[in-house]
Amino acid sequence: MLKQVLRFNKKYNLFSMGNRILLACSGGPDSLCMVHIFLRLAVKFDLKLFVAHVEHGIRGASSIDDADFVKDFCHNHNIPFYLCNVDACGYAQQRKISLELAARELRYRFLYDMSKKLNCDSIAVAHNRRDQVETVLMHFVRGAGAPGLSGMQPKSNGIIRPLLNCSRTAIERYCQNHELLPRHDITNEELVYTRNNIRLKLLPLLHEYNPNIEMSVVRSAVLIKDMNDFVVEYATKVYEQCTINQTDRISINITTLKQQHIAIQREIVRMAVTRLHTGSKDIESVHIEAALSLIEQARTGSQINLPHGVIIKVEYDKLIVTSVVVINVQEISPLKLSIPGELNLAGGKNRIIAEKISFNKVAADRNECYVDIGKLQVPLFVRFRKNGDFFYPRGMNGRKKLKDLFIDNKIPREKRDKIPLVCDAGGIVWVAGIQQDNRYIPTAATVDFVKLTII
Structure with missing residues (x-):
């Protein structure tokens, strides 16, 4: 022996x-x-x-x-x-x-x-x-x-x-x-x-x-291991081509994924789950098959929940593997935003700045906007979305549901709860980083302005 x-x-x-x-x-x-x-x-x-x-x-x-x-x-x-x-x-x-x-x-x-x-x-x-x-x-x-x-x-x-x-x-x-x-x-x-x-x-x-x-089972296990090694080696190359890896989110291009053999598709999804969760002990073949069924449906918003809080869902042309915990926005209290003043949000990842200025300026990008201070019902406050939210988008007549704005801009569902809303007593002034409300836009008669910035 x-x-x-x-x-x-x-x-x-x-x-x-x-x-x-x-x-x-x-x-x-x-x-x-x-x-x-x-x-x-x-x-x-x-x-x-x-x-x-x-x-x-x-x-x-x-x-x-x-x-x-x-x-x-x-x-x-x-x-x-x-x-x-x-x-x-x-x-x-x-x-x-x-x-x-x-x-x-x-x-x-x-x-x-x-x-x-x-x-x-x-x-x-x-x-x-x-x-x-x-x-x-x-x-x-x-x-x-x-x-x-x-x-x-x-x-x-x-x-x-x-x-x-x-x-x-x-x-x-x-x-x-x-x-x-x-x-x-x-x-x-x-x-x-x-x-x-x-x-x-x-x-x-x-x-x-x-x-x-016993010997038959052992031989079969060795043969399966050899075949699986080849699949993993090939799938790893494809994985690098069709995925975008972030800390808490992995995006897989559905078009590229569907071009692969089903065995490669399974392995790529398994790799994404393993890399996100650092292990796949409780992820079984039934979970992988359920994830692949989402691809066939290709319906944005459809999702499945896997062990350890892993979520797999479809977002337009991407299959998303994530473990992001959705924020319960109903439990977050509004935060007062002074003029001038600033707020740090989401552990410092977002900062909202309000500055009082005496001139108007065209916004450089979506991360800033200018409002007429005379139209505001101060104080300003910052909150996150609630069910039924709506506002009056700049450049449009009438109001629009906030949910529809997010859909039009292809904002991932788990990110929608993290987008700050600058508000006053009259409603949403600015969907930070996305769209300004039409009711607060400065005019030729505006004397004092507020510049809002998200960084």
Whole structure:
């Protein structure tokens, strides 16, 4: 088995001379086998090893005994040992997630923290071939796309899986041959967990149809991974051509997107979501398909909501991926604007300035306007839009809904709530940066003027 691990390491470059490696050890057969193998490799590769154990607070005294077992093993083999006690049940209730997911999140949080503190090159976890099969089947049942069906990778995000190509039978035989006495986690037999159900019920059933089901699933995962790598590589090139990336918003040109094969379309949308949210753990194929259906409709304003507050919608010829939180404009109090005076809005991103001047001037652009101070019902104040807002646009007869003005100017829906409105007691004086109200325009008889500027 040692040779098998060495071949796997050579193929995927999991570790090299002088590496510092944090070994995650639960005390079970897989992780105990992994720690023992690394002890044998430590001298040959000049490895500096550390062991981390997370006690999840789930199984009472048995869980504490597991921690003590791993601690004693490390002490007997002169390996630095690090323990973290967590309340997985409380965390699951607080976050409203499954106990299985809560334990995983807490475990990896500790592993990454310790790896950083110890300046490790990688974190080694003891996932084996059967774990890989269970993972692929879990993703298949949930309707995952190619990334999910590719399963776990030998090396990813600072994690290495040196036993991923080893069977559970080989691992148990290794423990027997080297007189290792691993702990047994009774929760691995409880059918309340999805993974346990797949291992204890689904896999035995599949074995009846194919005795080599584990190898078949693993081979399929490798083939899917290879095909997905090609799709990702090609999609990345197209992505750069058809997207505009901003901090909280990614715009995808629909025309360019629709020219691509459907597999490329899916990957580009997935890339946009991943880059915006920095991860796509809860983004499944059903979400991507729903996003692509928006393209077929091509109806401005249509949108879908994804996990983690991600919104995908259509804006004219663009597919927008955003996580902008819409402001509840009804809860924002109007702010007084003195003449002269200025206001800072939206955390300093917009500044409205009011200046009293004695001459009229043609506005240089939409970011400034001039009004007749004699027509104002002072004081001025600044607010954001409300339902039913209207005004009298400069150059037009009659009034117009503010909503229609935004539509005519193709203002994205999530930006409309952030456009300042300079008002007086009579209504909107200036839709800042867009349009001035006709009722306040200076005339030849105007003596005093107010210059309004947004910067």
